[in-house]
Amino acid sequence: MSKKNSLLRVKLSEKGLWLQKESNGHTKTDTISLEDIVGCRCMRSKRFDSAKCGWHPGPRRRNQSKVVDENSTEQRDETDTSAFLYIYAYVLKKSKVKMTKRRERMVLTLRFYSYDRYEDNIREAQKWKVTIKFLLQVNLRGPNLPSCYFRSSDNIIDNKILVLLNPKSGVGKSRDVFQNKVVPILTEADINYDLHVTRFSNDARNVMRTQNLWQYTGGIVVVGGDGILFEAINGLMERPDWQPLLENLRFGIIPCGSGNGLAKSISYASCEPHDNSPVLISTLNIVRGLSSPMDLVRVETKNLVLFSFLSIGWGLLADIDIESERLRSIGSQRFTIWSIARLIGLRTYKGTVSYLPASNDKLHRRSSGASEFLLICLQDEDRRDSFYSVCSRKSTYHSAAGSSYESLTEETSRTFGPPSNFPPLTQPVPSNWQVISGEFVLVQAAYQSHLATDVFFAPSAKLDDGFMWLMIVRAGISRAHLLQFLLGLSNGTHVSIPRAEMVTVAAFRIEPEANSGHMTVDGELIELGPIQGQVIPSAARVFARPQ
Numbered sequence: 001m002s003k004k005n006s007l008l009r010v011k012l013s014e015k016g017l018w019l020q021k022e023s024n025g026h027t028k029t030d031t032i033s034l035e036d037i038v039g040c041r042c043m044r045s046k047r048f049d050s051a052k053c054g055w056h057p058g059p060r061r062r063n064q065s066k067v068v069d070e071n072s073t074e075q076r077d078e079t080d081t082s083a084f085l086y087i088y089a090y091v092l093k094k095s096k097v098k099m100t101k102r103r104e105r106m107v108l109t110l111r112f113y114s115y116d117r118y119e120d121n122i123r124e125a126q127k128w129k130v131t132i133k134f135l136l137q138v139n140l141r142g143p144n145l146p147s148c149y150f151r152s153s154d155n156i157i158d159n160k161i162l163v164l165l166n167p168k169s170g171v172g173k174s175r176d177v178f179q180n181k182v183v184p185i186l187t188e189a190d191i192n193y194d195l196h197v198t199r200f201s202n203d204a205r206n207v208m209r210t211q212n213l214w215q216y217t218g219g220i221v222v223v224g225g226d227g228i229l230f231e232a233i234n235g236l237m238e239r240p241d242w243q244p245l246l247e248n249l250r251f252g253i254i255p256c257g258s259g260n261g262l263a264k265s266i267s268y269a270s271c272e273p274h275d276n277s278p279v280l281i282s283t284l285n286i287v288r289g290l291s292s293p294m295d296l297v298r299v300e301t302k303n304l305v306l307f308s309f310l311s312i313g314w315g316l317l318a319d320i321d322i323e324s325e326r327l328r329s330i331g332s333q334r335f336t337i338w339s340i341a342r343l344i345g346l347r348t349y350k351g352t353v354s355y356l357p358a359s360n361d362k363l364h365r366r367s368s369g370a371s372e373f374l375l376i377c378l379q380d381e382d383r384r385d386s387f388y389s390v391c392s393r394k395s396t397y398h399s400a401a402g403s404s405y406e407s408l409t410e411e412t413s414r415t416f417g418p419p420s421n422f423p424p425l426t427q428p429v430p431s432n433w434q435v436i437s438g439e440f441v442l443v444q445a446a447y448q449s450h451l452a453t454d455v456f457f458a459p460s461a462k463l464d465d466g467f468m469w470l471m472i473v474r475a476g477i478s479r480a481h482l483l484q485f486l487l488g489l490s491n492g493t494h495v496s497i498p499r500a501e502m503v504t505v506a507a508f509r510i511e512p513e514a515n516s517g518h519m520t521v522d523g524e525l526i527e528l529g530p531i532q533g534q535v536i537p538s539a540a541r542v543f544a545r546p547q
């Protein structure tokens with residue numbers, strides 16, 4: 001391809017696009033990695049309709065687009081037979097000042113005009129498009145698929161995704177965030193989706209529990225905080241077909257909540273520059289279509305079985321999380337302000353903490369996943385009457401005018417999911433467990449590196465390391481050390497504070513003595529009482545770039 005005094009050569013390989021520009025005797029080369037490309041579209045010129053745009057003497061305005069999608073119904077500019085290929089990429093750039101990295105959108109436009117007829121030029125552009133899309137999907141389909149099996153119609157990714165959006169997450173901006181920041185990238189990547197805007201607490205859980213999820217093998221994406229994903233996973237576990245679905249579905253999260261621990265942990269695992277643009281990075285993690293296994297934790301309380309992906313807390317951090325809810329309108333600052341308040345009025349809690357150290361876990365099967373657990377075959381006739389239909393369409397919202405609150409009753413839900421291979425809460429812990437009785441400031445089990453964007457709780461945790469990181473801070477820690485602990489949470493130095501003990505465990509049990517303090521699972525409040533957690537290695541899959 002040539003411009004006035006310059007020649008541009010473009011080569012496409014399985015690594016990406018190689019560009020060479022020769023101008024006035026100088027040569028400059030550049031490469032756009034395939035990993036950074038999200039999609040491409042063929043375009044053509046459109047006829048300029050002065051009546052529609054109003055009459056403007058002089059040249060066409062800069063923001064008036066001269067091209068439209070190849071399938072647009074707008075009339076073609078007959079004087080221009082060119083076809084265009086728009087390639088959308090989000091490339092890593094290093095900021096010179098702070099030496100930090102960020103992803104920047106880049107649109108590479110290739111113009112095809114070697115032939116006299118538009119039809120020939122567009123055919124050429126389509127060949128490039130098909131090949132780029134084929135290469136983008138090689139990783140997803142398996143590396144050895146011969147290209148002769150790949151037709152241009154395969155470009156339409158028909159594995160639709162289900163988007164569950166919580167309009168009340170964080171400071172309540174998730175609708176705008178989705179429409180303005182996520183939808184444009186989904187469009188560039190040709191990803192089709194159904195959108196469900198939640199109308200009350202547990203709405204997402206109901207959707208996951210009752211809808212035909214087999215139509216969403218493209219994935220389940222939540223737009224909100226960790227709480228909405230917690231609902232989605234637990235809704236899935238309440239289905240008789242939880243096991244094959246868990247093996248086939250991938251989960252994604254667009255961070256719009258106040259904590260957003262999982263979104264940060266996913267980006268951290270693949271060294272993505274999350275902090276400057278968390279929504280962009282998380283969306284890119286999803287549209288690239290690659291996924292990674294993630295551990296889940298089976299949680300048992302007196303009358304509930306839950307599945308958790310982030311953490312279980314009792315004491316100080318759980319109290320801060322729940323009590324700071326009243327400051328929700330100020331965003332993530334609420335945690336800092338409440339930490340100071342709770343440090344001044346420090347409380348301790350009596351109880352017993354028991355755990356099975358990760359290395360002693362004879363049952364621990366690192367790559368077993370949920371599939372090795374037996375399906376509990378319960379008949380569940382009750383659930384049929386709680387169906388309600390999701391019928392959202394691309395780019396439309398379906399939501400009731402206001403929000404109301406509604407809980408699932410025990411009659412309408414029953415958890416399936418993998419069973420436990422440890423004694424239930426009514427029986428003593430096995431003899432190879434460690435038991436600590438006494439007074440605690442906090443007990444927190446985490447299975448992701450970050451519990452919130454700025455809480456680097458388990459620095460060495462991986463998405464699928466197959467164990468939990470149990471932090472135990474016993475009473476007697478000085479306020480000065482506790483302050484250091486809280487400050488150190490942002491950079492991970494809290495793990496080396498005296499009297500803060502971090503152990504890796506395969507299972508644990510907390511038995512509070514008195515009815516005081518809060519208990520949380522993935523940041524959601526649960527009834528205070530005995531609780532037991534057991535890791536299920538690699539049980540779920542989340543959208544993530546390779547580590």
Ligand SMILES: Nc1ncnc2c1ncn2[C@@H]1O[C@H](COP(=O)(O)OP(=O)(O)OP(=O)(O)O)[C@@H](O)[C@H]1O
Nearest residue numbers: 170198199200224225226227228257258259260403
């Ligand atoms: N439409 C709604 N109205 C009120 N509450 C809702 C609605 N949809 C979902 N919820 C509830 O909102 C709670 C919090 O949601 P979410 O986790 O998305 O945001 P967050 O708490 O701000 O973020 P994080 O969990 O990361 O701190 C969830 O427990 C969910 O049940």
